[in-house]
Amino acid sequence: MLIESRNNKLIREILKLREKNYRDKSNQFIIEGKKFIDEIPPSWQINKIVVAQSFALAKNYANVFVLPDKLFTQIADTKHSQGILAICTKKKFCPDDFTLKENSLLVIAEKINDPGNLGTLIRSCAAFNVDGLIISKGSVDLYNSKVLRATAGNISKLNIAIDCDLETYLPKLKNNDVKIFAASGNAEKFCFDANFKSKCAIIVGNEANGISENILSQADEIIKIPMENKVESLNISTAASILLYEAWRQKYFL
Amino acid sequence: MLIESRNNKLIREILKLREKNYRDKSNQFIIEGKKFIDEIPPSWQINKIVVAQSFALAKNYANVFVLPDKLFTQIADTKHSQGILAICTKKKFCPDDFTLKENSLLVIAEKINDPGNLGTLIRSCAAFNVDGLIISKGSVDLYNSKVLRATAGNISKLNIAIDCDLETYLPKLKNNDVKIFAASGNAEKFCFDANFKSKCAIIVGNEANGISENILSQADEIIKIPMENKVESLNISTAASILLYEAWRQKYFL
Structure with missing residues (x-):
């Protein structure tokens, strides 16, 4: 189906899906790029696939909406788009759905603001x-296009719960013997001296304000990554990834 | 000095400094934010400081150019600017200037494209x-405003050489007994089994294409970060930061 008018209903829907409000209302979001779309598992619902005319010609896609390249470029989010995007139904997990194993590793993100940081964190978690x-509640929208791009297509490879109330969720984790770690530059203990071998969770805080007092007070252990004093902190998704590496090294290689 | 016209020479210069071409021609660049400017050491040359009127009133800055807030917002790069920016002279190192110590740690970045990745890498290197x-040559401009923002003010805390020809530089490093590591998902050896205790360098490759064949062939050891197969790779600045953490852990704590 070739769509040539910018006033077409689908085109208007795609443009509206760039806004969080409409994503929430319609329970849908957009992903761009062939590899990203190919990697979406069957348990996720792809509602519509939209391609640029040049892409359709090259790939012989069936049952899709085709737009002239010029129109596609106007609605695509990426500058040098491949020419394919999909509208998907949002996936919503509840944190209580997660199955905890003996050596489970969880990550708790409090009010991450930057879409690139959240996306990179998701990539590392996967x-x-x-x-x-x-x-947590008050974080950047998971379905923001910049978040999705920074995940490098890995969003569907991870169980993610959004809009969580951490103050009620953390005590539940502790009741399930999950050890809660928080990183802070002021900690005494280095991360490689902590024991990540059993069930554990790592808290990551906001870029500017760190982990809030209420949440930090629920951590079982405050740890630090060794570094030079001249630098105040690492990027938060970098810091979380280093702790995940350290936990993984201990869990599977020590 | 209060400047109210958008046609003022300084305003035009600031806008031109948003483009790499003019940064190269004038050998200057812009940094934004009070903390960032305060942390620039005396060895770096700050040429002009420009503040928004509301910022000047609050901070009582002397000897600066003052703009009405509305005009400042138009020339600032950050959306919610603090109201202060500085024009600085670029700093250029030659890689041969670096002093190598017994346990030196170097990072070699080949054709990093994304400004956020280069900035985050600089933050971790510091x-x-x-x-x-x-x-290397062909990387994103070091003085791009997004690079500078992602460094979180740490650019002046690190020796950085730009536009380097890696093919001629790597043999020099090897002649100086620097062990060169490259990360690849196809490697056999895990990074924690490699020995980072002596002089070493870590190569980081382009986001899409990785490290080029010519450069990879000069590495002394190819290593991998342990991870799940379902994920193709980590973000490049994340991967580099994990290797730096591992090198640091071995150098100073083993």
Whole structure:
């Protein structure tokens, strides 16, 4: 189906899906790029696939909406788009759905603001096989296009709960014998001296303000990554990834 | 000095400094934010400081150019600017200037494209006290405002050489007994089984294409970060930071 008018209903829907409000209302979001779309598992619902005319010609896609390249470029989010995007239904987990194993590893993100940071964190969580990423209320929207791009297509490889109330969720974790770690530059203990071998969760805080007092007070251990004093802190997704690496090294190689 | 016209020479210069071409021609660049400016050491040359009127009133800055807030917002790069920016002279190192110590740690970046990745890499290099970051020709401009923002003010805490020809530089490093590591998902050896205790350098490759064949063939050891197969790779600045953490752990804590 070739769509040539910018006033077409689908085009208007795609443009509206760039806004969080409409994503929430319609329970849908957009992903761009062939590899990203190919990697979406069957348990996720792809509603519509939209391609640029040049892409359709090259790939012989069936049952898709085709737009002239010029129109596609106007609605695509990426500058040098491949020419394919999909509208998907949002996936919503509840943190209580996560299955905890003997050596489970969870990540708890409190009010991450920057879309690149959240996306990179998701990519690392998937790489280190985290059993669940719990994202607090007040974080950047998971379905923001910049978040999705920074995940490098890995969003569907991870259990993610959003809009969570951490103050009620953390005590539940502790009741399930999950040890809660928080990183802070003021900690005494280095991360490699902590024991990540049993069930554990790593808290990551906001870029500017760190982990809030209420949440930090629920951590079982405050740890630090060794570094030079001249630098105040690492990027938060970098710091979380180093802790995930350290936990993984201990869990599977020590 | 209060400047109210958008046609003022300084305003035009600031806008031109948003473009790499003019930064190269004038040998200057812009940094934004009070903390960032305060942390620039005396060896770097700050040429002009420009503040928004509301900022000048609050901070009582002397000898600066003052703009009405509305005009400042138009020339600032950050959306919610503090109201202060500085024009600085570029700093240029040659990689041969770096002093190599017995346990030196260098990072070599080949064709990093994404400004956020380069900035985050610089932040991590400063945190792990890297003796030099060598950036190849064909990388994103070091003085791009997004790079500077992602460094979180740490650019002046690190020796950085730009526009380097890696093919001629790597043999020099090897002649100086620097062991060169490259990370690849196809490697057999895990990074924690490699020995980072002596002089070493870590190569980081382009986001899409990795490290080029010519450069990879000069590495002494190819290593991998342990992770799940379902994920193709980590973000490049994340991967480099994990290797820096591992090198630092071995150098100073084993």
